[in-house]
Amino acid sequence: MEFLEITKAQYVGDHKIHLWFNNNVDRVVDFSDKLKGAAFEPLHDVTFFKNFHIAYNTIEWANGADFAPEYLLTC
Numbered sequence: 191m192e193f194l195e196i197t198k199a200q201y202v203g204d205h206k207i208h209l210w211f212n213n214n215v216d217r218v219v220d221f222s223d224k225l226k227g228a229a230f231e232p233l234h235d236v237t238f239f240k241n242f243h244i245a246y247n248t249i250e251w252a253n254g255a256d257f258a259p260e261y262l263l264t265c
Contacts, residue, residue, distance in 0.1 A: 194259045195247040201240040205233075207249065209262055219265045229255045 198210040205222040225233045232253050233239045242249045250256040 193247065194263065196244055196249055196259050196262070199242065199244055199249050201242075204236065205239055207242070209249070211259065211263060213263075215263065217263075217265070219262055224257070224265070229253065 192213065195212045196209050197212050200208045202208050202218060204220075205225070206218055206220050208216065208218045210216040221233070221239070225231075233251060233255060238251065242251050244250070245256070248256050248259045248262070
């Protein structure tokens, strides 16, 4: 089985990001109901939220917050 990775990510508005995975699946994920806990608190600010990058196999924000790609694939 191939290791799941996010290969491309594009901010689409509000708390939504279009994600492309290395298994040829892509989807728009709405994070608005997924930002729970102290690590995700800064992501409530859309300006901070839309400044993510791809690190290792998933998307990550400057404060180190990230989500497992396996979780994002099921969203």
